[in-house]
Amino acid sequence: MMKPLWWQCGVIYQIYPRSFQDTDGDGVGDLNGITRRLDYLQWLGVDAVWISPIFPSPMADFGYDVSDYTGIHPLFGTLDDFDHLVNEAHARDLRVILDWVPNHTSDQHPWFIEARSSRDNPKRDWYLWRDPAPGGGPPNNWLSVFGGSAWELDEKTSQYYYHAFLKEQPDLNWRNWDVREAMYDTLRFWMERGVDGFRADVIWHLIKDEEYRDNPPHPGHSSDEWPYREHVPGQWPYQDLIPFYTTDRPEVHEVIAEIRQVLDEYPERMMVGEIYLPVEKLVAYYGKERAGLHLPFNFELVRMSWNARMIDRVIDKYEAALPDGAWPNWVLGNHDNSRIATDIGPEQARVAAILLLTLRGTPTLYYGDEVGMTDVDIPPDRVQDPVAKNRSDAGPGRDPERTPMRWDASEKAGFTEGEPWLPLGDDVDTVNVATERDDPSSILTLYRRLLAFRRAEATLSVGGYAPVETEGDLLGYVRTGDDTRFLVALNLGDTPAALSFNGAGTVEIGTHADREGTEVGSEIELRGDEGLVVRLRG
Ligand code: TEU
Numbered sequence: 001m002m003k004p005l006w007w008q009c010g011v012i013y014q015i016y017p018r019s020f021q022d023t024d025g026d027g028v029g030d031l032n033g034i035t036r037r038l039d040y041l042q043w044l045g046v047d048a049v050w051i052s053p054i055f056p057s058p059m060a061d062f063g064y065d066v067s068d069y070t071g072i073h074p075l076f077g078t079l080d081d082f083d084h085l086v087n088e089a090h091a092r093d094l095r096v097i098l099d100w101v102p103n104h105t106s107d108q109h110p111w112f113i114e115a116r117s118s119r120d121n122p123k124r125d126w127y128l129w130r131d132p133a134p135g136g137g138p139p140n141n142w143l144s145v146f147g148g149s150a151w152e153l154d155e156k157t158s159q160y161y162y163h164a165f166l167k168e169q170p171d172l173n174w175r176n177w178d179v180r181e182a183m184y185d186t187l188r189f190w191m192e193r194g195v196d197g198f199r200a201d202v203i204w205h206l207i208k209d210e211e212y213r214d215n216p217p218h219p220g221h222s223s224d225e226w227p228y229r230e231h232v233p234g235q236w237p238y239q240d241l242i243p244f245y246t247t248d249r250p251e252v253h254e255v256i257a258e259i260r261q262v263l264d265e266y267p268e269r270m271m272v273g274e275i276y277l278p279v280e281k282l283v284a285y286y287g288k289e290r291a292g293l294h295l296p297f298n299f300e301l302v303r304m305s306w307n308a309r310m311i312d313r314v315i316d317k318y319e320a321a322l323p324d325g326a327w328p329n330w331v332l333g334n335h336d337n338s339r340i341a342t343d344i345g346p347e348q349a350r351v352a353a354i355l356l357l358t359l360r361g362t363p364t365l366y367y368g369d370e371v372g373m374t375d376v377d378i379p380p381d382r383v384q385d386p387v388a389k390n391r392s393d394a395g396p397g398r399d400p401e402r403t404p405m406r407w408d409a410s411e412k413a414g415f416t417e418g419e420p421w422l423p424l425g426d427d428v429d430t431v432n433v434a435t436e437r438d439d440p441s442s443i444l445t446l447y448r449r450l451l452a453f454r455r456a457e458a459t460l461s462v463g464g465y466a467p468v469e470t471e472g473d474l475l476g477y478v479r480t481g482d483d484t485r486f487l488v489a490l491n492l493g494d495t496p497a498a499l500s501f502n503g504a505g506t507v508e509i510g511t512h513a514d515r516e517g518t519e520v521g522s523e524i525e526l527r528g529d530e531g532l533v534v535r536l537r538g
Contacts, residue, residue, distance in 0.1 A: 004458075004461070004462050005268060005270070006047060006048070006095055006196070006268065006270075007048065007095075007197060007270040007272075007294060007295065007327075007362060008327050008362060008461070008462065009047075009458070009461040009462055010046075010047030010048050010095070010362065011045070011046045011047050011048070011357070011362070011363050011364075011365060011451060011454070012046070012047070012048045012049075012050050012097065012272070012362060012363070012364040012365065013041060013044075013046040013048065013049050013050070013364075013365050013367065014049075014050045014052070014334060014335070014364060014365065014366050014367060015034060015049050015050065015051045015052065015367050016029075016052050016335045016367060016402055017029050017030070017031070017033075017034065017051050017052055017053075017054050017063075017076055018062065018063075018075075018402070018421060019367070019402055019403060019404045019405060019415075019421075019422065020033055020034055020037065020367060020404075020405050021033025021034060021036055021037050021405065021407070021415060022404075022415055022416035022417075022418065022420075023036060025416065025417045025418040026075070026416075026418055027416050027418040027419045027420045027421045028075050028416075028421050029076075029404070029405075029415070029416075030075065030076045030077050030081075031054065031072070031076050031077035031081040031082055031084075031085050032077055032081055032084075032085075034049070034051065034085055035081075035084060035085045035088050035089075037407075038085075038088055038089055038092055038094060039092070040433065041092075041094060042092045042093075042094065043448070044370065044447065044448055044451060045448055045451030045452050045454075045455060046094070046365065046451065047093070047094065047095060048094060048095035048096070048097055048196065048197070049089065049094060049095070049096060049097065050097040050098075050099065050197075050199045050272075050364070051096070051097070051098060051099065052099050052335060053066060053099045053101060054072055054073060054076045054082070054098075054099075055067075055068055055069060055070075055071060055072065055073060056068040056071045056072070056073050056074075057073055057106055058106055058107075058108050058168065059073075060106065060107075060166050060168035060169070060386060061165060061166055061168070061169060061386055062384070062385075062402075063099075064099075064101055064165070064169070064201060065101075065104070065105070065106035065107075065108075065166065065168050065169045066101050066105055066106055066109065067105070067106040067108045067109045067110075068109070069100075069101075069183070069186035069189075070186055070189045070190075082193070083193060083194075086193065086194045086195065087194075090194065095196035095197065096194070096195055096196055096197075097195070097196060097197040097198060097199055097270075097272070098190055098195050098197075098198055098199070099198070099199050099201060100186070100187065100198040100199065100200050100201065100271075101201040102172070102174075102183050102200060102201065102203065102206060102259075103164065103171055103172065103201060103202045103203070103205045103206055104163065104164065104165060104169040104170055104171045104172060105169070105170060105172060106168060106169065107167070107168045107169070107170055108168075111123050111126050111127075111172075111182075112126075112127060112170050115127045115129075115170075116154050116156070116157065116161070118157060119157050119159070125173055125176050126172060126173055126176055126178065126179050127161050127162075127170050127171065127172060127173055128161060128162035128170075128171055128173050128208065129154075129157075129159045129160065129161055130151070130159060130160050130162070130212060131158075131159055131160075132153070132158070132159075132160060138150075138151035138160055139151060139160055139212060140212050140213070140214050140215075141214045141215060141241065142162065142212075142214075142215060142241075142245070142246055143215070143237065143238050143240075143241055143243075144163060144164060144165060144166070144167075144238070145164055145165055145238050146165050146166055146386065146387055146390050146391060147237065147238070147387075147390045147391040147394075148390075150162055150163055150164055150246070151163075152167040152170075162208065164202070164205050164246065165202075166386055166390070171205070171208070174206045174207055174255055175207065175210070175251075180255070180258065184258070184259070184262045187259070187262050187263065188262065188265070191263075191265075191266045191269055195269075196268070196269060196270070197269055197270040197271060197272070197294075198263075198269075198270075198271045198272075199271075199272050199273075199274065200259075200271055200272070200273045200274060200293070201274055202274055203252070203256065203273040203274060203275060203285075203293070204247050204248050204252065204273070204274075204275040204276070204277060204285070205246065205247050206252050206255055206256075207249040207251045207252045207255060208245065208246050208249065209245035209246070209249065212245070213245045214245070215241040215242055215243055215244055215245050215246060216241065216242050216244055217240065217241055217242070218239060218240055218241055218242050227304060227305060227310055228303040228304060228305065229303065229304065229305045229306065229343060230303050230337070235393055236391075236393055236394075237391075237393065248277060248281060253284065253285070253287060253288070253292060256273075256285065256287060256292045256293060257287055257288070257291050257292060259271065260287065260291050260292055260293070270294040270295065271293050271294055271295075272293065272294065272295040272296075272297055272329070272364075273285055273293040273295070273296050273297060274297050275296045275297055276299055276303075279298070279300065279314070279317055279318045279321045280317075280321055282296050282298065282321075283296070283321045283322060283323060283326060286322075286323055286326040290323070290325045290326060294327065295327060295329045295362060297329065297331060297364070298318060298328065298329050298330055298331065298361075299331055300314045300318060300330075301330055301331060301332050301352075301355070301356070302331055302332060302333060302334065302337050303337075306343065306344040306348060306352075306492060307492070308470065308472065308473045308474055308475045308490075308492040308493070309471075311355075311475060311492070312467065312470065312475055315359065315467065315477070316467060319360070319465060327361060327362065328359070328360050328361025328362070329361045329362040329363070329364065330355075330356055330359050330361055330362075330363050330364070331356075331363070331364045331366075332352055332356050332365070332366065332369060333366040333369050333401070334364075334366050334401075335366070335398060335401060335402050336398055336401075337398075337401060338375055338400065338401055339366070339368070339369060339373060339374055339375050339400070339401045340352050340366075340369055341369065341372050341373065341374045342374040342375040342400075342401075346372055346374075346443070347494065347511075347528075347529035348492065348529055349369070349372055349443060350443055350446055350511040350529070350531065351490050351491065351492060351511055351529060351530070351531040353370075353443065353446055353447055353450060354446075354450065354488065354490060354509070354510075354511065354531040354532075354533065355475070355488075355490060355531070357447075357450040357451065357454050357460070358450075358454075358460055358477075358479065358486070358488045358533060359465070359477075360462075360463070360464070360465040360479070365447075366401075367405055368403075368405050368406070370443065370444055370447040370448075371406060371431055371432060371433055371436055371442075371443065371444050372431050372436075372442075372443040372444075373403070373405075373406065373425075373431055374425070374427070374431075375396075375400030375401055376399075376400050376403040376422070376423055376424070376425035377396075377400070377423075377425075378396055378397075378399045378400055378422065378423060379423070382399075382422065382423060383396075383397065383399060384399050384421065384422060385397035385398045385399045385402075399422055402422060403420075403422045403423060403424060403425055404416070404420045404421075404422065404424055405433075406424065406425075406428050406431060406432035406433065407432060407433050407434065408432055408433065408434035408435070409428060409429045409430075409432055409434060409435050411428075412424065413428045413432060414432075414433075414434070440513055441513060446509075446511065449509055450509060450533075453508065453509055453533070457481075457484065457486070458481060459479050459480065459481030459484045459485070459486060460479055460486065462481075463479045463480050463481040463484075463486075464479065464480040464481075465477060465478075465479060465480075466478045466480065468487070468489075468499070468501055470499060472493065472497055473491055473492045473493025473495075473497055474489070474490065474491055474492070474493075474497050474499050474526070475488075475489075475490040475492060476488065476489050476490070476499050476501065478536070484535070485535075485536040486508070486533055486534060486535055486536065487501060487503065487505065487532075487533075487534040487536055488531070488532070488533055488534075489501070489524050489526060489531065489532045489534065490526075490530075490531040490532075491526040491527070491528060491529060491530050491531065493528060493529075494528035494529050495528045496525065496526065496527050496528055497526055498523050498524065498525050498526070499523075499524045499526060500522060500523055500524075501522055501523075501524060502522060503522065503536050503537070503538070504519065504520060504521045504522065504536070504537055505519070505520060505534040505535050505536040505537050506518070506519055506520075506534065506535050506537075507519075507520060507532050507533070507534050508533045508534065508535050509532070509533045510530065510531060510532040510533070511529065511530050511531045511532075512527065512530055515530070515532060520532070520534055
């Protein structure tokens with residue numbers, strides 16, 4: 001393989017900026033807070049930070065409703081603070097990835113304010129407007145991901161506009177060339193400032209059917225056959241229809257190819273795209289001749305039931321589906337999904353750490369998962385997430401996984417001196433960086449050692465991958481380099497099980513420190529919740 005690029009051999013760390021580190025006492029994290037914690041990230045051993053949106057925004061969807069793509073929200077700081085952050089990150093060999101929200105703007109963005117001012121405003125066509133249905137009401141059956149119809153009537157001009165998410169997030173019309181140019185300029189703006197890459201929000205939504213055809217009904221699944229641990233269709237109204245005409249349209253790939261050309265105007269920039277699609281459709285986003293996204297996010301581990309057989313199958317399926325030259329990636333959690341330690345428990349969260357950091361491809365790690373943070377209960381009077389407020393089926397919404405990072409065992413966890421915007425949770429005294437950093441048995445130590453090991457052993461980031469035949473709760477695979485081979489043996493269950501393998505070697509890292517340095521042979525006895533990385537001989 002050619003020398004791997006930074007985003008191929010590196011590990012991405014996602015920061016939800018409201019919740020990382022507050023420096024001005026308002027209870028919301030800020031850019032100077034991220035800068036203050038760069039030494040921690042370097043110590044931890046990650047290579048890049050992806051920062052969720054920091055742009056001016058009315059915060060209807062906490063920054064995913066952008067009202068100025070080339071500014072910084074005063075809550076987070078200033079452009080000078082941003083430049084300082086980039087310089088300090090680069091000085092530590094850390095790359096900076098910004099969240100780019102191309103599908104929709106805020107309804108307070110000057111573009112939308114102009115567009116809605118009259119039917120003949122030059123910006124009208126920058127958004128998606130339709131007349132009411134012949135008998136009145138929304139123009140078709142399209143639904144918002146966040147609940148209800150995706151159409152909102154603009155009283156003044158008597159037309160509906162389309163919003164895939166909140167009504168405060170009108171969708172841009174990506175068939176309009178001026179929209180494209182304006183959005184490409186926002187990418188150039190940040191690349192000029194030294195930004196290394198972008199995470200593109202809901203990029204599979206960019207293009208909608210030109211004829212605005214109704215989405216077909218979903219034939220339905222029973223919960224038994226649904227392989228994912230998230231919503232079962234039927235519980236989430238959006239999934240009652242197949243979003244056939246609103247997402248994953250063929251023309252989206254032409255747009256992405258153009259976006260890629262803009263990125264390629266600058267050296268070594270990369271884009272990772274948020275796409276919730278099954279792997280066979282996902283891989284099309286690498287583009288023809290790999291001239292699409294560098295990394296279409298692979299969310300299989302975020303969504304899949306924690307079942308060794310299903311995960312085994314999905315790894316094989318993903319590896320087989322990857323086109324030539326397409327670089328894989330894996331994710332365990334993000335700001336939209338329940339935390340991994342809540343979903344699978346603290347013991348399995350350690351096994352998951354080994355999986356994430358030893359599979360082939362770029363891992364993305366969600367802030368706080370490295371200390372084993374779990375979802376925090378949010379009392380009704382502290383709910384912030386619009387999804388929790390909008391959708392009765394959404395339960396507690398997304399606040400539980402967005403709570404402040406815990407830096408120490410103090411009352412405010414070292415996050416703020418003010419009142420944190422979301423509650424900290426009741427296990428701050430044990431689950432925090434200061435308590436765990438020198439504890440050899442902590443999950444933080446496991447993460448840090450795995451990251452250091454991965455950095456030292458290129459085989460783990462760029463080596464080959466081959467599955468090992470396993471059954472029951474076991475998962476196994478071999479990573480192969482020029483003259484090194486590692487066996488990864490994981491027990492996804494809580495009872496002991498033996499993994500048969502034709503070979504022998506020494507345990508380098510494991511969930512249970514007492515195993516390290518020991519020899520293993522062809523029959524590896526794993527305890528419940530145990531995972532190992534073995535350096536193979538010969
Ligand atoms: O998320 C898009 C999205 O589809 C998810 O919110 C998904 O529906 C949800 O996780 C259910 O599993 C992106 C951002 O990540 C999210 O924070 C924004 O709210 C949303 O887009 C709108 O910009």
